Amino acid sequence: MKFKKQVARALALDSSLGRSITFFMAGLLIAGVATSTWTLSRSWERAVADTERDAINLSVSQARQAEDTFLQAELVLRDIRRSLPADGLLGVDVKQFDGYLTELKARLPQLHGLMVYDTQGDMRATSFGKVPLMSNNSDREYFVYHRRNGHGSIHIGHVIRSRSTGDLVIPVSLRISDSSGGFAGVLLATVKIDYFRHFYGYFELQNRDLLALINTDGTALYVRPYGDEMANRNLSASPLFTRELARKDRGNGTWVSALDHVERIYGFARLERYPLVVAAGYDKPALWNSWLNDSLPDLVLNAMLLLGTLLMGSIIFRQVRLNVRNQTELAVLRDELTSINHTLQLMALADGLTGLANRRQFDLFLAKSLKASAVTQKPVALIMIDIDEFKRYNDFYGHVAGDNCLRMVGEIIQKLKLCHNDLIARYGGEEFAIILPDTGPEAALFVARQAVTAVRSAQIPHIKSSGRYPIVTISAGCYSLIADPDFDDALRLKEGADKALYQAKVQGRDRAIAATA
Numbered sequence: 202m203k204f205k206k207q208v209a210r211a212l213a214l215d216s217s218l219g220r221s222i223t224f225f226m227a228g229l230l231i232a233g234v235a236t237s238t239w240t241l242s243r244s245w246e247r248a249v250a251d252t253e254r255d256a257i258n259l260s261v262s263q264a265r266q267a268e269d270t271f272l273q274a275e276l277v278l279r280d281i282r283r284s285l286p287a288d289g290l291l292g293v294d295v296k297q298f299d300g301y302l303t304e305l306k307a308r309l310p311q312l313h314g315l316m317v318y319d320t321q322g323d324m325r326a327t328s329f330g331k332v333p334l335m336s337n338n339s340d341r342e343y344f345v346y347h348r349r350n351g352h353g354s355i356h357i358g359h360v361i362r363s364r365s366t367g368d369l370v371i372p373v374s375l376r377i378s379d380s381s382g383g384f385a386g387v388l389l390a391t392v393k394i395d396y397f398r399h400f401y402g403y404f405e406l407q408n409r410d411l412l413a414l415i416n417t418d419g420t421a422l423y424v425r426p427y428g429d430e431m432a433n434r435n436l437s438a439s440p441l442f443t444r445e446l447a448r449k450d451r452g453n454g455t456w457v458s459a460l461d462h463v464e465r466i467y468g469f470a471r472l473e474r475y476p477l478v479v480a481a482g483y484d485k486p487a488l489w490n491s492w493l494n495d496s497l498p499d500l501v502l503n504a505m506l507l508l509g510t511l512l513m514g515s516i517i518f519r520q521v522r523l524n525v526r527n528q529t530e531l532a533v534l535r536d537e538l539t540s541i542n543h544t545l546q547l548m549a550l551a552d553g554l555t556g557l558a559n560r561r562q563f564d565l566f567l568a569k570s571l572k573a574s575a576v577t578q579k580p581v582a583l584i585m586i587d588i589d590e591f592k593r594y595n596d597f598y599g600h601v602a603g604d605n606c607l608r609m610v611g612e613i614i615q616k617l618k619l620c621h622n623d624l625i626a627r628y629g630g631e632e633f634a635i636i637l638p639d640t641g642p643e644a645a646l647f648v649a650r651q652a653v654t655a656v657r658s659a660q661i662p663h664i665k666s667s668g669r670y671p672i673v674t675i676s677a678g679c680y681s682l683i684a685d686p687d688f689d690d691a692l693r694l695k696e697g698a699d700k701a702l703y704q705a706k707v708q709g710r711d712r713a714i715a716a717t718a
């Protein structure tokens with residue numbers, strides 16, 4: 202919760218600008234990651250597709266090669282069968298026939314040997330030149346096969362170890378039939394496993410890439426990169442036999458090998474003439490590593506671009522946030538300044554002790570009122586008010602009490618029901634003034650009397666007063682005129698009101714007098 206709040210504050214999610222920038226950055230990040238992921242996944246798909254193509258091409262070419270290898274062996278066997286006398290092996294000059302076999306064998310590098318067996322499985326001729334003493338092969342699978350099957354087609358058996366040389370070979374055999382179709386023996390060509398090992402070695406393959414020649418019954422003949430131990434291994438449980446070959450003769454597939462648990466991308470092709478299949482499998486983890494190595498610069502570049510964008514974004518974000526904060530602070534400062542300014546303006550125009558308008562405001566207001574009067578030709582009245590015997594008050598009660606008294610008298614005058622456009626001011630010292638625009642002498646005198654009565658009624662003690670009662674009283678003088686721009690109206694008005702005030706004092710104070718023009 203706390204973390205969430207910290208993140209929200211760091212991203213300024215509480216402001217609409219912060220939210221917009223955060224969403225923009227998040228969008229940018231998602232778009233960047235999505236684009237990179239898409240590009241990389243496309244590149245990986247391409248690498249897999251290329252490998253699948255390579256695998257099927259390799260398997261097809263090797264199927265062709267195997268087909269040629271065994272076809273050559275078959276043709277040799279058929280030549281030999283044709284050269285045999287019709288009555289079988291009986292009339293053959295063995296020595297001469299051995300030479301013939303040796304010569305045929307020498308033409309084909311894939312051949313390990315060529316042998317002729319009679320009906321008992323005894324070797325009657327061989328390309329090795331001399332028939333060994335113990336040379337009965339009647340127990341061999343190919344021999345049993347031909348004895349049982351009367352057809353004259355070629356038979357490719359499982360891998361066997363040659364009894365003549367000890368080499369691993371693939372037996373390719375053909376039945377010899379007598380003139381009545383009876384079993385007359387077997388012709389055998391053995392193809393060297395080493396031939397395939399040598400041939401498959403030409404290809405540039407990774408350590409764990411696989412190239413295999415397999416019988417369609419699932420028996421391995423040769424599997425690169427494995428050694429002889431793979432010969433005759435039963436691979437029929439592989440997806441190649443359980444799934445792929447059941448559907449098509451050539452194609453692609455990816456599966457984990459049961460031999461070594463390595464996942465490979467396979468291509469496979471069945472031979473047209475023989476019950477054999479070639480599978481080429483590329484090591485998928487190795488492909489992934491090599492693709493990763495190749496794509497690493499792109500990956501790093503993309504990551505750097507993304508980081509750069511984020512960095513730039515965060516710098517801009519911070520800058521914008523700073524600006525927004527500065528602007529907010531400036532706005533607050535401006536408001537504060539406006540408020541201070543307003544207060545200062547009020548202070549500049551207000552009297553500090555009573556809160557009434559001060560002398561400056563009095564002068565401005567009077568000038569404005571006289572200007573209006575000059576236009577409207579309506580009178581402006583001025584009432585000058587003076588606290589009676591205030592010196593004595595001060596002397597007796599002290600200056601602080603004197604200030605209090607001034608404040609109280611100000612409040613009393615302020616409470617008078619005046620027009621909204623009248624102005625009450627502290628004129629200076631213990632003197633107050635009221636400016637009454639649009640007011641004639643009678644109305645002004647009425648207001649002045651109200652003021653005198655109100656102060657008297659307040660009964661503020663003034664023990665040193667020489668009046669009828671020991672209370673604070675005021676005297677007021679009023680005067681009114683219609684402004685005339687040719688004269689100093691402010692002075693005239695002031696002098697008129699002062700004159701009336703003087704008369705009020707002379708006549709015994711605590712009263713209001715209106716002076717006449």
Ligand SMILES: Nc1nc2c(ncn2[C@@H]2O[C@H](COP(=O)(O)OP(=O)(O)OP(=O)(O)O)[C@@H](O)[C@H]2O)c(=O)[nH]1
Pocket residue numbers: 587588589590591592593595599600601602603604607629630631706710
């Ligand atoms: N406490 C206080 N006293 C002030 C202030 N301004 C003026 N005074 C006093 O007001 C007194 C005015 O006295 P005077 O002008 O002699 O007149 P007065 O004593 O009121 O007598 P009359 O006007 O003839 O009634 C002086 O003693 C001033 O010191 C003020 O702001 N505070």
